[in-house]
Amino acid sequence: MSAHPFTSEPVSESRPAVEPFDAVELITKKRHRQSLSQPEIAWVVDAFVRGYVVPEQMSALLMAIQIQGMERTEIRDLTMAMIASGETMDFTGLGKPAIDKHSTGGVGDKITLPLVPLVASFGVAVPQLSGRGLGHTGGTLDKLEAIPGWRANITNEEMERALVELGGVICAAGSGLAPADQKLYALRDVTGTVAAVPLIASSIMSKKIAEGANGLVLDVKFGSGAFLPAEADARELAETMVRLGADAGLATTALLTNMERPLGRAVGNANEVRESVEVLAGGGPADVIELTLALAREMLDLAGKPDADPEAALRDGRAMDVWRRMIASQGGDPDAPLVEATEREIVRAERDGIVQAVPARQIGVGAWRLGAGRATPGAPIDHTAGVEVLVRPGDRVRAGEPLLEVGCDHPGRMARGLELLRSAVEIGDAEVIAGPIVVDRITATGESRPPGGRGNGR
Numbered sequence: 001m002s003a004h005p006f007t008s009e010p011v012s013e014s015r016p017a018v019e020p021f022d023a024v025e026l027i028t029k030k031r032h033r034q035s036l037s038q039p040e041i042a043w044v045v046d047a048f049v050r051g052y053v054v055p056e057q058m059s060a061l062l063m064a065i066q067i068q069g070m071e072r073t074e075i076r077d078l079t080m081a082m083i084a085s086g087e088t089m090d091f092t093g094l095g096k097p098a099i100d101k102h103s104t105g106g107v108g109d110k111i112t113l114p115l116v117p118l119v120a121s122f123g124v125a126v127p128q129l130s131g132r133g134l135g136h137t138g139g140t141l142d143k144l145e146a147i148p149g150w151r152a153n154i155t156n157e158e159m160e161r162a163l164v165e166l167g168g169v170i171c172a173a174g175s176g177l178a179p180a181d182q183k184l185y186a187l188r189d190v191t192g193t194v195a196a197v198p199l200i201a202s203s204i205m206s207k208k209i210a211e212g213a214n215g216l217v218l219d220v221k222f223g224s225g226a227f228l229p230a231e232a233d234a235r236e237l238a239e240t241m242v243r244l245g246a247d248a249g250l251a252t253t254a255l256l257t258n259m260e261r262p263l264g265r266a267v268g269n270a271n272e273v274r275e276s277v278e279v280l281a282g283g284g285p286a287d288v289i290e291l292t293l294a295l296a297r298e299m300l301d302l303a304g305k306p307d308a309d310p311e312a313a314l315r316d317g318r319a320m321d322v323w324r325r326m327i328a329s330q331g332g333d334p335d336a337p338l339v340e341a342t343e344r345e346i347v348r349a350e351r352d353g354i355v356q357a358v359p360a361r362q363i364g365v366g367a368w369r370l371g372a373g374r375a376t377p378g379a380p381i382d383h384t385a386g387v388e389v390l391v392r393p394g395d396r397v398r399a400g401e402p403l404l405e406v407g408c409d410h411p412g413r414m415a416r417g418l419e420l421l422r423s424a425v426e427i428g429d430a431e432v433i434a435g436p437i438v439v440d441r442i443t444a445t446g447e448s449r450p451p452g453g454r455g456n457g458r
């Protein structure tokens with residue numbers, strides 16, 4: 001990558017004359033639950049990137065980490081080693097605070113779309129280097145590509161211009177940030193070592209710290225649609241990432257949020273863009289608005305703007321104005337009609353009763369089968385494919401009432417999706433009180449205040 005004000009090249013490590021450690025020794029240490037030292041961790045990551053430590057050895061080490069865990073200092077050293085494998089970015093020249101956000105991913109999670117222009121409308125730089133869908137969870141870039149003409153890949157110069165002129169930018173992450181993570185992630189994906197807190201935390205935070213923002217807000221999800229379904233695991237992940245941020249001097253706050261049920265009504269791509277635009281126009285589903293505002297308040301706090309009122313910016317069109325300019329600056333037409341499904345079905349209630357659950361995972365996998373996600377890496381996705389969730393847990397329904405609207409552009413995929421979606425919504429007789437979306441707020445200092453609020457009644 002060429003030198004640029006935003007990026008610094010990685011320190012080039014040449015191969016040592018004699019390798020200072022031995023991979024088998026490190027694997028054995030970790031297998032016996034011993035801690036690895038900073039030089040050992042820095043070496044093994046670098047030697048893996050260089051190809052000296054082979055994938056078989058790294059896989060064994062990852063499995064030992066998955067089973068035996070890591071100490072806080074080891075997770076920090078692993079994160080730093082991954083950062084050192086690539087370039088870092090620096091937004092200090094922008095003359096405004098740069099605040100980043102990351103979600104661990106979920107079903108119907110389109111929050112980045114309204115959130116970035118909303119926070120940017122307050123003069124904050126929001127660089128969102130985003131990814132594509134992973135399994136049953138959607139990807140921000142896939143959603144935005146439903147907008148005719150919009151392109152995810154932009155140059156560093158275009159990114160800088162967008163941050164200066166508009167404040168917000170959502171684009172594809174280049175391969176220069178933490179390349180060791182990309183190599184490790186590909187190995188974890190095929191060795192059953194994805195769902196380990198030390199590995200997830202270091203993977204996410206290496207990229208976020210390398211991005212060089214002034215502050216970071218994390219949306220860490222639990223529930224059936226999340227990476228780590230158990231709330232306790234998600235909490236441990238959130239606390240680990242917040243500590244990693246603090247250790248690296250990156251002010252980090254995490255919200256722990258519920259992903260038992262899909263977020264909002266729309267699950268898919270084009271339909272999630274439509275719902276995001278509704279939110280930017282001052283409407284949209286209550287849970288999407290609530291989470292967008294909670295995250296916006298955290299980001300504005302970190303930007304030193306605790307009195308900013310993001311609710312007003314949704315109401316009065318300021319956020320929508322930034323959105324339109326952001327889309328146009330990446331070749332998209334914010335007024336173009338979005339693609340519509342050619343195949344449509346409605347899933348109806350089979351009996352009278354109360355909605356007990358709308359399991360996010362089942363809805364997410366159903367939408368993925370319809371074509372909203374990829375079956376193989378790089379495969380095209382169907383932007384029309386998706387589900388409109390018409391009911392929430394606790395709603396009373398009558399037999400025959402619509403529960404889900406299902407759409408895609410292929411009859412075969414419709415049949416595959418419906419196999420799962422027909423039985424997705426559980427109806428019973430018990431009263432159900434749906435819990436809050438934001439269940440906790442985690443900071444490095446352990447400071448407590450109501451999630452998403454500022455303790456000032458707003």
Ligand code: URA
Pocket residue numbers: 104185194199200201203204
């Ligand atoms: N996202 C990442 O970037 N890394 C992980 O390990 C999991 C989710």
